[in-house]
Amino acid sequence: MGGLDRMRAVSPAAAVAVGYGAALAVAELALVQGGLLAGAACHAVLLIVLLAHHLVAPVTAYHSLLVGLALLPIVRLVSLTVPILGIPYLAWHVMVAIPIAVAAGLAIRSEQIEPRLMGLGARFDAVFQLAVAAVGIPLGLLAWLALRPRPVISGVDPVQVVLAGIVGVLFIAVVEEVVFRGVLQGVALRALGSSVGAVSVSAFAYASMSIPSGSPGFVLVMLGAAALFGWIVEVTGSLGGVIGAHALLAVGMLVVWPAILGGL
């Protein structure tokens, strides 16, 4: 098969996923290399192009995928622009999560994404989902080792740990899982018709959005974690366990592991 034939064989949905996925990675690299203005400008252009494409494109299989992908520049624009004045880092997540949750809710409504497609409403096997959630503990350690982030709370005050847990579950894990494994992976499955393709789209998008962490090792850990979470959602049809795993990953990396191993 020649090069032109191979290009024709690629489905439009796959071309959309790869093309806009690469543009997302470029926008994140622009943020790292060029600073706030360059990063925000690239994300704003990507957002407008995605929504204009959605507006003018004929109704095709990848139509909803454009809206799912548009959530990603919205996430970054919101996180760059929400005014944060002298409030703790964990509280920032509350301020950033609310507009992102609004965007995700509107995307679900406008694209009529079924709960089943987002890993909601499936039969819930509590024991298995708890086992899935426990995966977040070693992943949190791996993420902390790869990034060594600054601690977000001072010491191990039980009240602060409980507050961190609440923020970790509601405003980090639920919001990020609904956006990436719920909406994005759901519309990617609808567009590509392939579980491997859908998991790849959500995992690479998640890893791309981790680029501003500044650590290639951390990006790799996030790529692996996102692929694992995506695969679990595809197999079990439920977001419950991966929300737990994501919360344990975040709280472990930001609160628990720095307190236990911070001096090493």
Next chain:
Amino acid sequence: MTVTIPELVRSAAESFTLDFRSTTASLVAIIALVLLLTVREIARARGGRHRTERLDTLGVAVWPLLLVFGVTVVTRMLELL
């Protein structure tokens, strides 16, 4: 850190003043918001039936950006008082 607020964004928020962020990232977001609202009005006026039906999708970006814009304006006003 997390995908929503990675290390670079955290450092930027801590290092730069609200003034600086308002005249860089926030300004870009406001321009994007104005462009999206303009596209919405043009599509509503001349877009035909199928494009008008799709205008709801623009709300996915418009409402969160409006929310952030509102919070930014209130914060700046509180700073001035």
